[in-house]
Amino acid sequence: MGTEKKAGDSEEVQVLEGVPEAEEIDRRVEELMAPEPEGNGKKKKKKHKAGNGASEGGFHPVRRFKGFSRKRKIITVLILAAVVLFGFSRMSGGKKEMGIPVAVMSLSKQDIQEKLTVSGPVSGTDSVDVVSNIHAEITAMNVKEGDTVTKGQVLAVVDSTDLEREVQIAQNAYDLAVANKQEKDKEAALGYEKAVQDFQKASLDHSRNSQLFATGDISQMELEASANALNDARRQMEGYTVENGRGVADASYGIQIQNAAFDLEKKKEELDNTQIKSTIDGTVVRVNSKVGQFADKVEDDKPILSIENLEQLELEIKVSEFSIGKVKVGQMATITADILDGETAEGQVIKISPTGEEKGGGSTERVIPTTIRVDGGSSKLIAGITAKAELLIREAKDVFTVPSSALFDDGEVTYIAIVQDMKVRRIPVTTGVDGDVVVEVIPTDDTVLEEGMQVITNPGPHLVDGAAVLITQ
Numbered sequence: 001m002g003t004e005k006k007a008g009d010s011e012e013v014q015v016l017e018g019v020p021e022a023e024e025i026d027r028r029v030e031e032l033m034a035p036e037p038e039g040n041g042k043k044k045k046k047k048h049k050a051g052n053g054a055s056e057g058g059f060h061p062v063r064r065f066k067g068f069s070r071k072r073k074i075i076t077v078l079i080l081a082a083v084v085l086f087g088f089s090r091m092s093g094g095k096k097e098m099g100i101p102v103a104v105m106s107l108s109k110q111d112i113q114e115k116l117t118v119s120g121p122v123s124g125t126d127s128v129d130v131v132s133n134i135h136a137e138i139t140a141m142n143v144k145e146g147d148t149v150t151k152g153q154v155l156a157v158v159d160s161t162d163l164e165r166e167v168q169i170a171q172n173a174y175d176l177a178v179a180n181k182q183e184k185d186k187e188a189a190l191g192y193e194k195a196v197q198d199f200q201k202a203s204l205d206h207s208r209n210s211q212l213f214a215t216g217d218i219s220q221m222e223l224e225a226s227a228n229a230l231n232d233a234r235r236q237m238e239g240y241t242v243e244n245g246r247g248v249a250d251a252s253y254g255i256q257i258q259n260a261a262f263d264l265e266k267k268k269e270e271l272d273n274t275q276i277k278s279t280i281d282g283t284v285v286r287v288n289s290k291v292g293q294f295a296d297k298v299e300d301d302k303p304i305l306s307i308e309n310l311e312q313l314e315l316e317i318k319v320s321e322f323s324i325g326k327v328k329v330g331q332m333a334t335i336t337a338d339i340l341d342g343e344t345a346e347g348q349v350i351k352i353s354p355t356g357e358e359k360g361g362g363s364t365e366r367v368i369p370t371t372i373r374v375d376g377g378s379s380k381l382i383a384g385i386t387a388k389a390e391l392l393i394r395e396a397k398d399v400f401t402v403p404s405s406a407l408f409d410d411g412e413v414t415y416i417a418i419v420q421d422m423k424v425r426r427i428p429v430t431t432g433v434d435g436d437v438v439v440e441v442i443p444t445d446d447t448v449l450e451e452g453m454q455v456i457t458n459p460g461p462h463l464v465d466g467a468a469v470l471i472t473q
Helices: 022-033 070-094 161-215 220-238 251-272
Strands: 002-004 013-015 100-102 104-106 108-130 138-141 154-158 241-243 246-248 275-277 282-287 305-320 332-336 345-352 357-360 363-374 386-403 414-420 423-434 438-443 454-456 469-471
Touching: 108 282, 108 363, 108 423, 108 438, 161 220, 161 246, 161 251, 305 345, 305 357, 305 386, 332 363, 345 386, 386 423
Parallel strands: 100 469
Antiparallel strands: 104 454, 108 305, 108 386, 138 154, 154 275, 241 246, 282 305, 305 363, 332 345, 332 386, 345 363, 357 363, 386 438, 414 423, 414 454, 423 438
């Protein structure tokens, strides 16, 4: 043992050349904890000999702490013990570290499945938002949320007073247009009949005058006059619109009737729409208006009502452009949701959109809307919630698998590393079915994988072939 002494220190620190046993440390602590001998009620003071600080009998560790309080003695000895034990453990452990520490697992075969899991909203297969463009108050609301309705059922009623008056005005306009045409038809029929008669008479007169002119009985001027009369009669007759040999009114009167009929039909439809009806069989899932509100002024531009056919549900998911190639129409899906309380529902992919759309959130990735029809076996699944669809992409039976963390690459080749004779051996592999946690591995060289091989689970490019390793677990 030796002694170190710092200038100015009131106490010396003894440095031990050796490591005391734990029992010796305990004995020293007990000795320190023992009460000091007293004389006449006073503690006996100890004198320390100047010099190297050691007693005549040699170094005594306990005596070096006689000037400390009892608490300081305990703390000092404990710290000294910890330091000595730490140094001992370092010296002992340093002799065992013989290579790169690695964790390993035994290579084994298992069945593996690759799945794609995507979330999306559940909705009915058929849905409709009921709206109205009639600026009138709602006078009756016949349904509430949760009610089942049928196609054609009256859901609400809008005040029809103004529209009834407008329908009557439109009806009058139509009736007037029809009456006008009928009157013009009569006039045209009579006028055409007279024009035909006038044309026939002018034709006979001109024929007779032509004969008289030929015999010299009338002049050239008289013949030309009859010819002019005949032409006038022809133009008069041809000026009429004729249908089935009968003169009829001008086509403009028919157009007036058509316009009036269109306006009347439109007003009747608006009047009919004051009875707001369901266009599908389904369930009322939302009611956004109430009696007294204007039908065309629902708050936040929401529909008056929303109806969905909940007899058949669908799950709308958006599949990444990087995974859509693995999804096919007809593919089965397992559906989970919190509302199912641990149970699952089955579904089938029925539609894949022919175009992609932006994923959003600043991402450049595209997603493809995909529809999964839910089988009707689960009554717990409802519209309006989010569910998760799990699609089985592919699977493999009885194949070698490793954790995804056991794979590493050098930028070109993917490897797994095994421990063989306490040294590293790299095996180049290609991956097969990816089960997220584990992945199928297939050697790309002539290596034959065997069960029980010690695969390194925390590899990296630093583990070169032949490197010595120390298995930590």
